[in-house]
Amino acid sequence: xxxxxxxxxxxxxxxxxxxxxxxxxxxxxxxxxxxxxxxxxxxxxxxxxxxxxxxxxxxxxxxxxxxxxxxxxxxxxxxxxxxxxxxxxxxxxxxxxxxxxxxxxxxxxxxxxxxxxxxxxxxxxxxxxxxxxxxxxxxxxxxxxxxxxxxxxxxxxxxxxxxxxxxxxxxxxxxxxxxxxxxxxxxxxxxxxxxxxxxxxxxxxxxxxxxxxxxxxxxxxxxxxxxxxxxxxxxxxxxxxxxxxxxxxxxxxxxxxxxxxxxxxxxxxxxxxxxxxxxxxxxxxxxxxxxxxxxxxxxxxxxxxxxxxxxxxxxxxxxxxxxxxxxxxxxxxxxxxxxxxxxxxxxxxxxxxxxxxxxxxxxxxxxxxxxxxxxxxxxxxxxxxxxxxxxxxxxxxxxxxxxxxxxxxxxxxxxxxxxxxxxxxxxxxxxxxxxxxxxxxxxxxxxxxxxxxxxxxxxxxxxxxxxxxxxxxxxxxxxxxxxx
Amino acid sequence: xxxxxxxxxxxxxxxxxxxxxxxxxxxxxxxxxxxxxxxxxxxxxxxxxxxxxxxxxxxxxxxxxxxxxxxxxxxxxxxxxxxxxxxxxxxxxxxxxxxxxxxxxxxxxxxxxxxxxxxxxxxxxxxxxxxxxxxxxxxxxxxxxxxxxxxxxxxxxxxxxxxxxxxxxxxxxxxxxxxxxxxxxxxxxxxxxxxxxxxxxxxxxxxxxxxxxxxxxxxxxxxxxxxxxxxxxxxxxxxxxxxxxxxxxxxxxxxxxxxxxxxxxxxxxxxxxxxxxxxxxxxxxxxxxxxxxxxxxxxxxxxxxxxxx
Numbered sequence: 001x002x003x004x005x006x007x008x009x010x011x012x013x014x015x016x017x018x019x020x021x022x023x024x025x026x027x028x029x030x031x032x033x034x035x036x037x038x039x040x041x042x043x044x045x046x047x048x049x050x051x052x053x054x055x056x057x058x059x060x061x062x063x064x065x066x067x068x069x070x071x072x073x074x075x076x077x078x079x080x081x082x083x084x085x086x087x088x089x090x091x092x093x094x095x096x097x098x099x100x101x102x103x104x105x106x107x108x109x110x111x112x113x114x115x116x117x118x119x120x121x122x123x124x125x126x127x128x129x130x131x132x133x134x135x136x137x138x139x140x141x142x143x144x145x146x147x148x149x150x151x152x153x154x155x156x157x158x159x160x161x162x163x164x165x166x167x168x169x170x171x172x173x174x175x176x177x178x179x180x181x182x183x184x185x186x187x188x189x190x191x192x193x194x195x196x197x198x199x200x201x202x203x204x205x206x207x208x209x210x211x212x213x214x215x216x217x218x219x220x221x222x223x224x225x226x227x228x229x230x231x232x233x234x235x236x237x238x239x240x241x242x243x244x245x246x247x248x249x250x251x252x253x254x255x256x257x258x259x260x261x262x263x264x265x266x267x268x269x270x271x272x273x274x275x276x277x278x279x280x281x282x283x284x285x286x287x288x289x290x291x292x293x294x295x296x297x298x299x300x301x302x303x304x305x306x307x308x309x310x311x312x313x314x315x316x317x318x319x320x321x322x323x324x325x326x327x328x329x330x331x332x333x334x335x336x337x338x339x340x341x342x343x344x345x346x347x348x349x350x351x352x353x354x355x356x357x358x359x360x361x362x363x364x365x366x367x368x369x370x371x372x373x374x375x376x377x378x379x380x381x382x383x384x385x386x387x388x389x390x391x392x393x394x395x396x397x398x399x400x401x402x403x404x405x406x407x408x409x410x411x412x413x414x415x416x417x418x419x420x421x422x423x424x425x426x427x428x429x430x431x432x433x434x435x436x437x438x439x440x441x442x443x444x445x446x447x448x449x450x451x452x453x454x455x456x457x458x459x460x461x462x463x464x465x466x467x468x469x470x471x472x473x474x475x476x477x478x479x480x481x482x483x484x
Numbered sequence: 485x486x487x488x489x490x491x492x493x494x495x496x497x498x499x500x501x502x503x504x505x506x507x508x509x510x511x512x513x514x515x516x517x518x519x520x521x522x523x524x525x526x527x528x529x530x531x532x533x534x535x536x537x538x539x540x541x542x543x544x545x546x547x548x549x550x551x552x553x554x555x556x557x558x559x560x561x562x563x564x565x566x567x568x569x570x571x572x573x574x575x576x577x578x579x580x581x582x583x584x585x586x587x588x589x590x591x592x593x594x595x596x597x598x599x600x601x602x603x604x605x606x607x608x609x610x611x612x613x614x615x616x617x618x619x620x621x622x623x624x625x626x627x628x629x630x631x632x633x634x635x636x637x638x639x640x641x642x643x644x645x646x647x648x649x650x651x652x653x654x655x656x657x658x659x660x661x662x663x664x665x666x667x668x669x670x671x672x673x674x675x676x677x678x679x680x681x682x683x684x685x686x687x688x689x690x691x692x693x694x695x696x697x698x699x700x701x702x703x704x705x706x707x708x709x710x711x712x713x714x715x716x717x718x719x720x721x722x723x724x725x726x727x728x729x730x731x732x733x734x735x736x737x738x739x740x741x742x743x744x745x746x747x748x749x750x751x752x753x754x755x756x757x758x759x760x761x762x763x764x765x766x767x768x769x770x771x772x773x774x775x776x777x778x779x780x781x782x783x784x785x786x787x788x789x790x791x792x793x
Binding site: 271423 | 538540541542545548554558563564628629630646647652738739740741742743754757759761
């Protein structure tokens with residue numbers, strides 16, 4: 001056989017390349033799309049692996065038995081979930097029928113058309129009772145520009161946890177379970193200071209523990225202090241007209257940084273590197289007097305380690321309390337959590353809605369709460385009725401405190417879910433982290449962060465804001481919920 | 485020289501067969517070329533195009549407008565760019581140098597016919613097989629100031645451990661990340677260099693010993709020159725790998741405290757997979773590609789300037 005390489009022209013080479021490309025292209029067409037190959041009796045659920053996931057997963061076989069629908073439940077870490085979802089949305093592939101959505105992603109997903117509004121489903125569903133949901137939760141986590149984009153499967157507020165035995169031994173007055181003008185951040189810091197340098201059970205005691213790791217953990221914890229002090233991120237948001245000129249140089253921000261710095265000084269020094277669960281597991285270890293954090297830690301600290309199921313040393317020795325407030329400022333509590341939504345690329349949106357309705361229903365949420373594994377690990381209710389359920393309250397005795405915090409919640413003020421939020425969160429997280437360890441004045445650091453905020457927001461076409469504003473207030477949301 | 489080829493009559497009939505025969509080598513390598521273009525050239529060119537557009541997935545699903553070099557300006561002026569570049573260069577240069585030095589030392593020890601070397605060789609490869617994320621979590625516990633093994637060892641040796649912990653102090657956090665990389669990748673150097681040293685002819689070494697050359701002279705004048713090409717290649721590969729480090733940083737420090745452990749790889753991850761700013765991350769990708777290529781080109785030029793390939 002003769003192979004005439006030397007005589008191959010450029011045109012021949014192009015022809016060969018075209019043929020090869022065509023073959024490769026045809027090959028890829030022959031691969032069936034995942035969505036197309038999906039079983040009609042299957043619903044694919046993509047979740048984050050937060051505490052609620054495990055009790056929900058335990059109940060899925062029951063759902064499958066009741067409905068005959070097979071649930072393909074998959075869980076990922078927070079970062080991996082966001083990356084996977086966005087990749088699938090951009091590639092316009094059908095990756096799931098139900099997805100778990102963080103409140104910070106809601107606006108982006110709805111504006112980009114990546115998830116569908118649930119308004120129509122809810123309007124057509126006569127059985128669905130929206131009024132049982134806590135309006136503050138729906139407003140903070142599920143509503144964007146008047147649309148209900150998701151429904152809450154796990155709702156978080158923030159609250160205080162303290163060691164009853166330590167407080168008794170040191171004769172410190174227990175913090176109140178209700179918000180009060182006497183229970184302020186100043187009093188909180190003073191209470192912590194009364195534990196400074198003390199030992200308990202023969203071991204040195206740290207008055208508190210904070211999260212110092214950037215960007216999200218420190219921002220999640222710090223923004224509770226800043227929200228309490230009435231600090232706003234922007235000139236006008238969520239009320240209209242939206243003006244995203246940053247406001248980090250206001251006295252409320254400076255005061256909040258000063259408070260948080262004091263809290264760090266009363267924490268173990270290594271807390272500068274602590275992420276969410278580090279703070280909780282440190283309290284569960286037994287050498288912390290009092291701290292505040294997301295309400296899932298009300299039950300997670302019963303575990304030694306993170307979701308281990310092994311009982312911690314503090315299991316029967318802690319109590320919960322209301323968050324402190326700032327003098328003369330109405331309390332605002334940070335709200336967060338996870339919700340379920342339906343991707344617009346899903347070919348089984350009806351089945352997706354049926355699953356969401358089941359997972360967020362009172363019955364399922366109660367069963368999740370009664371699931372005994374991992375020392376009873378679910379009390380993140382968004383439904384009012386579950387906070388009044390005596391059987392559930394017997395297992396989770398802190399529910400009154402949690403509900404009171406929920407009712408003062410406003411997630412859109414504490415961490416505004418605006419497009420491009422993560423970029424400014426990076427800047428704020430870094431600045432706070434630097435301010436904890438350095439000697440820089442809070443005002444100087446915040447001025448630098450403010451300038452970076454402005455630059456990022458201008459780069460993201462948010463200043464001046466060119467799209468239509470929306471009066472996204474809690475009262476407006478309550479009115480919308482009542483109408484449905 | 486004249487070559488006669490006997491062809492079957494059938495070979496002249498269908499034009500299609502003749503085309504396939506003439507182009508067979510190209511058709512055979514075409515899948516590889518297509519794959520290379522699809523996997524390397526296309527993403528790079530796509531990134532180059534995207535780097536000139538304002539395209540942030542948090543703002544809108546499509547590129548919104550052409551912005552020229554604005555993304556490059558923003559990337560250079562970002563609050564963390566200089567710190568990230570400095571940390572990346574420190575990690576890459578120190579990491580490669582130390583890993584090579586320790587790897588070479590281990591390889592030379594492996595050459596000695598000591599008892600138990602087979603087991604050591606098998607164990608050596610283990611760290612490189614562990615995923616960096618897992619290594620990160622492992623060292624997170626080892627560095628824990630409340631009872632982590634490494635913190636305890638340092639304290640036992642009366643070496644100062646910062647109150648914030650090794651990972652919590654700006655003065656030690658970068659060194660801690662460097663140590664993790666050295667722990668994981670020194671064995672890689674050791675194994676590759678050991679394999680190269682095994683190929684050094686015994687006669688040359690024997691002749692040198694007869695000439696009373698010292699062990700140091702033999703290493704510097706005979707062994708290293710003979711394994712130079714392998715050494716240069718693995719140093720180059722590791723340099724490029726360390727330059728893109730982000731996973732251990734993500735698990736151990738998330739770039740902190742402050743910007744003390746922020747690397748270009750971590751900033752790329754943050755801009756791309758957290759902020760979803762495709763325009764900026766594309767510009768940063770190209771900046772990184774250019775920096776790495778300039779450094780590697782200079783390195784290769786100086787390393788091989790007296791070599792014939």
